[in-house]
Amino acid sequence: MVIGLTALLAATSVALVLTAPVIAFPELNLLARPFLVAMPAIAGLVWWRRRPDSRTGPLLILLGWLSAVATLQLTRDGTLAQVGLLADVLMLTIQALLVVSYPSGRLRTDLERVAVAALVAGLAIGLVRTPFAPVVRPIDFLSACADACPPNPLFIGDRFGITVGPAPYHALMVAGYALFVAIPVLLVCRARWRSANRRERAALWPLVLTAYLLFPARILAGVVVLASGGDTETFLPIAGLSFALRLLFPVGFLLAILRAELLANRAVADLVARLSAGDDRSTWAGTIADVIDDPTVRVAFRPAGELIDTTGRPMGQVAGPGRVRLAVDDGDRRIAVIEISDTLRDDPELRAAVISATRIAAETAELVDDVRASRSRLVGAADAERERLGRDLHDSAQQRLVALRIHLSLARGRLGPSGDDAGLADLDRDLGEALEEIRSIALGLYPSLLARDGIGPALRSVTRGWQLPVQVVADPVARRPEEVEAAVYFVCLEALQNVVKHAGNATHAVVTLADRDGALELFVGDDGAGFDPDAVAPGAGFNHMRDRMAAIGGGLRIDAAPGQGTRVRGWTTS
Amino acid sequence: MSPPIRVAVADDSLLIRSALRELLGTVDDVLLVAECADGDELLAAIGRTAPDVVITDIRMPPGGDGEGIRIANLLRESSPSIGVIVLSQYEEPSFGRELLAKEAAGRGYLLKAGVHERDQLTAAIRVVASGGTVIDPSMVRRLLADETRRDDRLADLTPRELEVLAMMAEGRSNATIAHALVLTKRAIEKHIGSIFSKLGLTEEEIVSRRVAAVLLFLEGTRQGR
Numbered sequence: 001m002v003i004g005l006t007a008l009l010a011a012t013s014v015a016l017v018l019t020a021p022v023i024a025f026p027e028l029n030l031l032a033r034p035f036l037v038a039m040p041a042i043a044g045l046v047w048w049r050r051r052p053d054s055r056t057g058p059l060l061i062l063l064g065w066l067s068a069v070a071t072l073q074l075t076r077d078g079t080l081a082q083v084g085l086l087a088d089v090l091m092l093t094i095q096a097l098l099v100v101s102y103p104s105g106r107l108r109t110d111l112e113r114v115a116v117a118a119l120v121a122g123l124a125i126g127l128v129r130t131p132f133a134p135v136v137r138p139i140d141f142l143s144a145c146a147d148a149c150p151p152n153p154l155f156i157g158d159r160f161g162i163t164v165g166p167a168p169y170h171a172l173m174v175a176g177y178a179l180f181v182a183i184p185v186l187l188v189c190r191a192r193w194r195s196a197n198r199r200e201r202a203a204l205w206p207l208v209l210t211a212y213l214l215f216p217a218r219i220l221a222g223v224v225v226l227a228s229g230g231d232t233e234t235f236l237p238i239a240g241l242s243f244a245l246r247l248l249f250p251v252g253f254l255l256a257i258l259r260a261e262l263l264a265n266r267a268v269a270d271l272v273a274r275l276s277a278g279d280d281r282s283t284w285a286g287t288i289a290d291v292i293d294d295p296t297v298r299v300a301f302r303p304a305g306e307l308i309d310t311t312g313r314p315m316g317q318v319a320g321p322g323r324v325r326l327a328v329d330d331g332d333r334r335i336a337v338i339e340i341s342d343t344l345r346d347d348p349e350l351r352a353a354v355i356s357a358t359r360i361a362a363e364t365a366e367l368v369d370d371v372r373a374s375r376s377r378l379v380g381a382a383d384a385e386r387e388r389l390g391r392d393l394h395d396s397a398q399q400r401l402v403a404l405r406i407h408l409s410l411a412r413g414r415l416g417p418s419g420d421d422a423g424l425a426d427l428d429r430d431l432g433e434a435l436e437e438i439r440s441i442a443l444g445l446y447p448s449l450l451a452r453d454g455i456g457p458a459l460r461s462v463t464r465g466w467q468l469p470v471q472v473v474a475d476p477v478a479r480r481p482e483e484v485e486a487a488v489y490f491v492c493l494e495a496l497q498n499v500v501k502h503a504g505n506a507t508h509a510v511v512t513l514a515d516r517d518g519a520l521e522l523f524v525g526d527d528g529a530g531f532d533p534d535a536v537a538p539g540a541g542f543n544h545m546r547d548r549m550a551a552i553g554g555g556l557r558i559d560a561a562p563g564q565g566t567r568v569r570g571w572t573t574s
Numbered sequence: 575m576s577p578p579i580r581v582a583v584a585d586d587s588l589l590i591r592s593a594l595r596e597l598l599g600t601v602d603d604v605l606l607v608a609e610c611a612d613g614d615e616l617l618a619a620i621g622r623t624a625p626d627v628v629i630t631d632i633r634m635p636p637g638g639d640g641e642g643i644r645i646a647n648l649l650r651e652s653s654p655s656i657g658v659i660v661l662s663q664y665e666e667p668s669f670g671r672e673l674l675a676k677e678a679a680g681r682g683y684l685l686k687a688g689v690h691e692r693d694q695l696t697a698a699i700r701v702v703a704s705g706g707t708v709i710d711p712s713m714v715r716r717l718l719a720d721e722t723r724r725d726d727r728l729a730d731l732t733p734r735e736l737e738v739l740a741m742m743a744e745g746r747s748n749a750t751i752a753h754a755l756v757l758t759k760r761a762i763e764k765h766i767g768s769i770f771s772k773l774g775l776t777e778e779e780i781v782s783r784r785v786a787a788v789l790l791f792l793e794g795t796r797q798g799r
Binding site for chain 2 (some may be wrong): 442
């Protein structure tokens with residue numbers, strides 16, 4: 001409906017321009033009138049949709065509609081022109097009100113209230129002046145009528161002998177505008193800029209460059225027009241600037257809301273990236289504080305009962321004065337409560353951004369926790385299964401073969417020297433090899449020495465007898481939980497097996513284990529052929545090693561270069 | 575002829591127990607007095623049958639891994655005269671070291687994979703019965719071959735001395751070492767004297783010097799540098 005009415009009014013203003021008698025700037029009128037109707041209405045609609053609570057949207061729409069009414073001044077009919085002129089005067093007030101009450105459309109400070117009081121006073125004085133002008137003399141040069149201005153139907157000046165001529169009329173208008181409109185508005189603007197933080201100033205720029213400049217430009221234009229004595233050459237440039245700023249006024253508001261949205265989107269991206277980068281939720285309050293430029297941010301995660309923030313301090317039942325709490329919910333579940341100072345009151349996009357970024361990061365962090373926990377459970381289950389298999393091999397297959405070998409030995413003894421002729425010696429050797437194979441498989445599945453003596457001795461044990469000499473430097477490292485030692489052991493073993501498999505010309509390999517700040521660091525290096533990490537995609541083996549370290553909250557990195565061997569570095573978090 | 579050596583066997587595998595029973599049944603000077611399936615049974619049987627030597631699995635109920643070593647250490651306190659042979663599937667010097675740590679006399683560490691060698695097993699029984707120390711020969715050979723893992727004290731030994739030390743670890747007497755290396759008993763005694771002095775084992779420890787040298791052999795193969 002708003003759109004339809006706006007379109008109708010814009011069309012009407014075009015029709016009024018086309019049907020008007022003599023007018024000063026016909027082409028400019030044709031172009032500018034519909035723009036002056038439509039642009040504020042469009043900006044107002046965008047505002048209204050994005051911020052339904054703000055009065056800025058409706059005020060902008062009203063501004064556009066009044067522009068259409070102001071076009072009536074072109075009719076040269078006294079009554080209609082007077083209505084149009086009043087619309088023009090009202091528009092000056094509304095423009096000022098829009099800037100003073102930005103962005104909520106409401107008055108918050110005493111200065112703002114004083115400014116609006118001045119506006120109302122200025123408007124009243126302007127209206128009082130009206131009956132004393134013999135003709136309807138437009139204040140807007142678009143509606144200029146020069147010597148052909150229609151008579152003022154409200155004129156009562158002749159009864160009192162007071163008539164305001166063109167020159168004093170203009171001078172009064174400029175002085176009144178400066179005193180009651182421009183100066184109060186600019187004072188509010190100055191105060192707002194001063195109190196704004198870095199983020200708020202970034203959002204304010206579009207408005208500063210358009211709407212804020214309109215007020216001084218108007219005064220300047222008015223003074224120049226008066227001083228020039230009507231010389232077009234002199235006042236046209238500054239009048240043109242003033243007019244351009246008037247056209248830009250609604251554009252500034254449109255840019256301001258779009259910029260606020262853009263900044264909010266950036267803040268979401270920034271926040272999500274920064275929050276997700278750190279597992280440590282205790283740093284999130286600081287990150288949010290940094291992004292929204294509010295050092296007082298406090299965050300409580302997974303609130304249950306009393307709110308405790310990330311520094312461990314209770315947050316109390318309700319937010320203190322000048323502070324607000326934002327609830328971060330996922331369906332019925334409350335993920336977090338964020339308390340900030342009330343500076344985001346006028347930036348609902350950013351407030352929503354903080355909430356959704358925190359939700360995304362918290363959900364991601366929970367997912368990561370879940371994945372890590374389940375991966376760790378999987379790896380733990382796999383390790384337990386390996387251990388069970390290894391023991392089963394020891395307990396059943398190996399025992400059976402040992403017993404079999406004893407029986408074979410006894411049988412050979414009974415047969416005497418002829419027993420060897422029957423190939424029993426071969427059988428005994430085969431049994432010996434089978435036992436050795438089972439021993440080696442069982443050792444690979446789960447080294448009994450790992451739980452007993454730790455990673456270093458287990459690695460020494462398993463690599464004993466390899467073709468490739470392996471030096472294990474692991475003295476002394478503190479013992480770790482079973483799953484951590486298993487992960488480090490198997491990752492080292494896999495790295496060493498890779499040396500045997502892929503670094504064919506390696507003459508030796510080194511394993512180093514070291515405690516560093518409570519964490520365990522592993523290093524496996526060789527002097528083999530190496531490879532070009534950019535040319536060779538990481539294989540399943542490497543991914544498996546990395547997953548194993550990740551499952552215990554650690555990490556893994558491989559450095560290699562052709563001809564310079566391969567170095568595997570890993571670390572645990574505890 | 576001296577009375578037979580009384581032997582108690584403990585292993586949770588019925589197959590192993592019966593195979594060992596059969597194997598020991600063919601040895602004249604060994605008498606099997608008890609067969610047990612776990613550590614508790616074994617301790618009870620020892621009180622009842624007074625064996626000279628106990629052959630026990632390293633891993634069995636109730637203690638699981640290391641049960642055999644635990645029992646060997648218990649017997650060290652209660653019946654120091656009983657020799658103990660621990661049968662192990664682990665070819666690990668650290669297990670052997672643990673068995674011999676406090677006092678190596680009358681202790682043996684044999685690998686299950688080599689237990690079918692009747693002569694080796696009975697020799698080990700005799701050695702521990704007389705208070706000697708035995709380490710499985712195949713394990714000794716492997717440790718000896720592993721030149722990268724030997725500490726400085728053993729590095730001073732000549733290859734021949736190392737060979738002699740390894741045979742001592744296997745529980746062999748000077749005579750059998752001499753026979754194996756085709757040397758005179760006198761030459762072996764000279765080598766052993768040199769080993770003792772290089773390892774810093776003094777005259778005062780004469781009784782246990784042999785055992786101490788064996789322990790050092792196991793120790794020396796621990797350091798993986």
